[in-house]
Amino acid sequence: MTIWLAKNNVKEDIEMRNIYCQTLIELARENEQIVVLDADLMSSMGMIPFLKEFPERTFNCGVQEANMIGIAAGLSATGKIPFAHTFATFATRRCYDQVFISGAYAKANVRIIGSDPGVTSAYNGGTHMPFEDMGIMRNIPEMTVLEPTDSVMLIDIIKQLAGLYGMFYVRLLRKNAIKIYEEGSTFEIGKAVKLKDGKDVTLIANGIMIAEALKAAEILDKKGVFVRVIDMFILKPIDKETIITCAKETGAIVTAENHNIINGLGSAVAEVLAENTPTPMERVGVKDLFGEVGPVDYLKERFELTANDIVRRVERVLKRK
């Protein structure tokens, strides 16, 4: 793991989907076992360039998520390395049993890409808004569950996944991420990244909540509260060691996730704390609610996913120290 932090956390110029497509094209040129599947969302995912270069290795299954996951598992049985994408809601709950049985239970080798995490499904609204995807994937034995934070991490993770065997759920922002890492950074699946040091409280976040956590840390800095920020991009296997160390060193934890607080990052961190080093903690995230339609900024306010919500939770947890 080599980490170079970006000096400014600004919106990236290139969308995550384009990075995903470009990375897969580069990998597929070198490794002919790589195949791509989609369920009628190839254009939304920006995967047309891959289709054009590798038509034989691209399977657009139409609107058939269950069939797509089973086909991916079957392809992997013959040695292929499938990357299967659809919206996160459909990639998880729509075909949960196929992921579970044809995939994980059968010990298949499939990378499932679920796009448009949480509130970023914005105008598609409640039916398309996954607040539970990481949670239900986390419940599948031997499943690796992660959410790349920005384009630099995405490239590195996708390259790593091409060479690993197993079942992987990659929750993926389709559009522009906030830049967190500089080019050349590399990551270890299973190892969280410390983005900022601090002694009073640790913020453990993932996905779009990383940028909010960094903003919250700045606000708190000015108030004289020194916050440590951890990028827990890997939900399973979660980095227990980092959680325990941070709990011991800062004495308070706040988690922040663009997901239901039930069975997501907050739950996973709470499990580690409760069993190892009980520590005051608070969870920022969606409080067991269905999604709804609207622009991302509105939805972040609506579901209390802003830097200010994090600040409030930090202030609350500090009183419990």
Added chain:
Amino acid sequence: MIKRGDSMLNQKEVNQLEKFATEIRLETLKEIKNLGFGHIGGAMSIVEALAVLYGKAMKINPKEPKWKDRDWLVVSKGHAGPAVYATLALKGYFPIEELMTLNKPKTNLPSHCDRNKTIGIDMTTGSLGQGMSTAIGIALGNRLDRRDSYTYLILGDGECDEGQVWEGALFAHHHKLDHLITFIDVNKKQLDGYTKDINDLGDIGQKFASFGWQAQDVNGADVAKIYEAIEKAKEIKEQPSVIILDTIKGQGIKFVEETMANHHMIFSAADHKAAEKCIIELENKLKEYLV
């Protein structure tokens, strides 16, 4: 035109396959009797199909179960596992004594087929409908690798209630999967009763034909006809094939055939007695083949 001459078995070959089917039936019955319960109905109804596949049609090597150029079998009705295990053991994939471990703690032979436990099982199944998609994936993978391997798939008729079967039917036709040969075991019963009473499937072959598949109807107890149908399916290009097996749930085991609720049976004392009688009958039948 179909070249029928090559697809016919001679009498000796028919006898061999019938004998193999009898052996599979006997071993399957012994497995389930030994355990005292099991999915006997749907295991027995695919015995002849298994005998033809492993006895003649499939390109396999029991000494090298994962041979890359082999033909594959996905038994999507995974609860027929005991019949598949009997077949594999008889072919030498693993010792025949292992059949007596069916469903015992730490066994390699669970109720439903598991590719990570049983040598020779190509795909884990048990959640109905899913074998359709995994078989398609296997067929696609082998086609990408330019292998001449066939993927065989066995679905139950009750299993065709699952929407995933029809997702796959649509897809396999669109992708012209002529190396996917599917059997539907039409034993006319599902767990809760007759398929026609629960969710009438109508003419399954016609339904697949309307999805663009080549469909054939055969007597699922006739090894010669099953073999002919497979050979005919292989002649079809750029189209997946389905072979509708007309079978009886519990096929070839009289007391099971005559039991209405025979999807899963817990053997009573009378069933054990009837099974003992069947075992003797099947053993005697095997002796006749030796003559």
